[in-house]
Amino acid sequence: MSGGFAVAEGRGQEFFLAVLNKNLDRLIYVCHMPSMTRGPDKQFDPDAVLEKAMQVFWAKGYAATGLAELQARMGIGRKSLYDTFGNKRQLFIKALQLYSDSVVGQISAELDKKGSPLGNVRRLMRSLEEDHSLPESMGCLLGVSMAQCPSDDGEMAGILRHHIQRVEEAFYRAFKRARDIGELNRSTNTRDLARLFMGIAQGLALVGRVQDAPSVPRSIVNAALATLKSA
Amino acid sequence: MSGGFAVAEGRGQEFFLAVLNKNLDRLIYVCHMPSMTRGPDKQFDPDAVLEKAMQVFWAKGYAATGLAELQARMGIGRKSLYDTFGNKRQLFIKALQLYSDSVVGQISAELDKKGSPLGNVRRLMRSLEEDHSLPESMGCLLGVSMAQCPSDDGEMAGILRHHIQRVEEAFYRAFKRARDIGELNRSTNTRDLARLFMGIAQGLALVGRVQDAPSVPRSIVNAALATLKSA
DNA sequence: TTTAACATAGACCGATTGGTCAAAGAAAAG
DNA sequence: CTTTTCTTTGACCAATCGGTCTATGTTAAA
Numbered sequence: 001m002s003g004g005f006a007v008a009e010g011r012g013q014e015f016f017l018a019v020l021n022k023n024l025d026r027l028i029y030v031c032h033m034p035s036m037t038r039g040p041d042k043q044f045d046p047d048a049v050l051e052k053a054m055q056v057f058w059a060k061g062y063a064a065t066g067l068a069e070l071q072a073r074m075g076i077g078r079k080s081l082y083d084t085f086g087n088k089r090q091l092f093i094k095a096l097q098l099y100s101d102s103v104v105g106q107i108s109a110e111l112d113k114k115g116s117p118l119g120n121v122r123r124l125m126r127s128l129e130e131d132h133s134l135p136e137s138m139g140c141l142l143g144v145s146m147a148q149c150p151s152d153d154g155e156m157a158g159i160l161r162h163h164i165q166r167v168e169e170a171f172y173r174a175f176k177r178a179r180d181i182g183e184l185n186r187s188t189n190t191r192d193l194a195r196l197f198m199g200i201a202q203g204l205a206l207v208g209r210v211q212d213a214p215s216v217p218r219s220i221v222n223a224a225l226a227t228l229k230s231a
Numbered sequence: 232m233s234g235g236f237a238v239a240e241g242r243g244q245e246f247f248l249a250v251l252n253k254n255l256d257r258l259i260y261v262c263h264m265p266s267m268t269r270g271p272d273k274q275f276d277p278d279a280v281l282e283k284a285m286q287v288f289w290a291k292g293y294a295a296t297g298l299a300e301l302q303a304r305m306g307i308g309r310k311s312l313y314d315t316f317g318n319k320r321q322l323f324i325k326a327l328q329l330y331s332d333s334v335v336g337q338i339s340a341e342l343d344k345k346g347s348p349l350g351n352v353r354r355l356m357r358s359l360e361e362d363h364s365l366p367e368s369m370g371c372l373l374g375v376s377m378a379q380c381p382s383d384d385g386e387m388a389g390i391l392r393h394h395i396q397r398v399e400e401a402f403y404r405a406f407k408r409a410r411d412i413g414e415l416n417r418s419t420n421t422r423d424l425a426r427l428f429m430g431i432a433q434g435l436a437l438v439g440r441v442q443d444a445p446s447v448p449r450s451i452v453n454a455a456l457a458t459l460k461s462a
Numbered sequence: 463t464t465t466a467a468c469a470t471a472g473a474c475c476g477a478t479t480g481g482t483c484a485a486a487g488a489a490a491a492g
Numbered sequence: 493c494t495t496t497t498c499t500t501t502g503a504c505c506a507a508t509c510g511g512t513c514t515a516t517g518t519t520a521a522a
Contacts, residue, residue: 061292164438209380310501
């Protein structure tokens with residue numbers, strides 16, 4: 001026996017059986033294997049189930065969340081979980097991306113609205129204030145994860161950095177437009193300002209996770225918006 | 232047998248043997264028991280060892296830190312650890328308090344210096360910027376813990392809230408003084424401003440934990456300090 | 463109806479978790 | 493010396509961890 005083989009799999013699809021040499025660098029034979037039958041469909045919606053997983057990670061953090069709890073809240077068996085999402089880490093990363101896309105989408109939608117860009121910023125910040133004033137506020141999943149990301153995990157850190165950057169960019173577009181139309185001073189450094197507001201939003205979410213009274217989030221947003229009046 | 236008893240223990244001290252009635256609400260007899268001998272002292276410094284534990288929790292978070300790693304980094308046996316600190320949770324809480332006292336002490340010392348209060352704020356913020364621009368920055372242990380605190384843990388949430396409040400108060404004293412001596416506008420809401428800067432500091436620490444380039448912390452502090460020029 | 467391809471539920475795995483305990487050693491008073 | 497008190501070491505515990513796998517069920521093409 002001097003060969004190996006590899007298959008390209010797929011759900012309900014045809015696939016190939018490939019025979020390789022023993023160094024795995026030469027294709028010796030390829031056999032097309034059309035799939036004749038198929039099994040039943042999944043009994044759950046992967047997106048809906050991922051959303052549930054996201055909430056558990058959000059509330060408890062990555063390390064403190066066990067497979068048993070994930071299974072229970074997602075309402076699926078363990079085999080299904082691993083077949084669909086790979087493993088706990090990959091499930092977490094998919095949850096991070098789901099959350100990031102959703103949050104960045106909402107923030108961008110608000111900030112990119114027509115009309116006064118500073119008005120959009122004010123509306124967004126008041127909305128964030130409201131969210132993080134609720135007693136059940138859990139902060140921001142990405143922020144929570146930044147706090148837990150092991151320093152040697154480059155992939156995860158990359159996702160978190162990317163999220164930060166997208167939020168910064170959304171603020172930047174708004175502030176740039178505000179400067180262009182005269183809502184901000186010509187001398188304002190819009191890049192710095194965008195990063196500041198991104199940082200404030202993260203701090204707000206973090207504080208809101210612990211704070212019970214709404215006065216602190218309220219103050220933070222008050223003061224943050226006050227700085228725009230004279231910028 | 233109609234009585235119970237209780238002893239008040241102490242290291243190398245005399246103690247008392249108290250005989251109580253069966254409802255434990257009446258003292259029947261008290262016997263003074265002077266201690267005659269004593270054993271060896273601890274072979275480690277509890278404070279130094281607690282500092283080590285704090286660093287592990289800081290780097291990895293509460294849930295992801297195991298007893299084995301704590302033991303290794305603290306350099307003591309498991310029994311010693313439990314005898315000295317109670318259990319993992321209590322060890323963590325003691326580490327939180329150690330960290331909080333240290334950080335609040337440093338911040339207050341800087342902000343309460345004589346001279347220009349806004350100058351103190353600028354110096355502090357630049358110093359925070361420098362800290363959180365280092366590639367090995369781990370953010371703020373209290374911030375990291377806010378992100379991991381289970382929502383049902385009231386005691387831990389209380390410690391975190393108290394920390395936030397102490398930082399806010401340090402900023403408040405500085406801004407109040409700044410307003411009194413005319414460095415800030417009379418119309419400035421110093422309470423809001425103090426809370427904003429507390430929030431910015433937390434956000435800065437969080438972002439610094441993930442960010443590798445120093446440009447983002449730099450921008451955040453630039454913009455934060457710029458707001459003071461016209462407040 | 464047969465059969466291959468899927469999904470499901472849950473038993474099972476070694477490793478690790480936080481936590482306890484017994485045995486041995488060290489220090490100091492008598 | 494002996495005795496008592498205290499520390500230390502490391503074995504040990506049940507429970508849980510993330511992950512795998514087998515047995516069973518279900519679907520739809522042949």
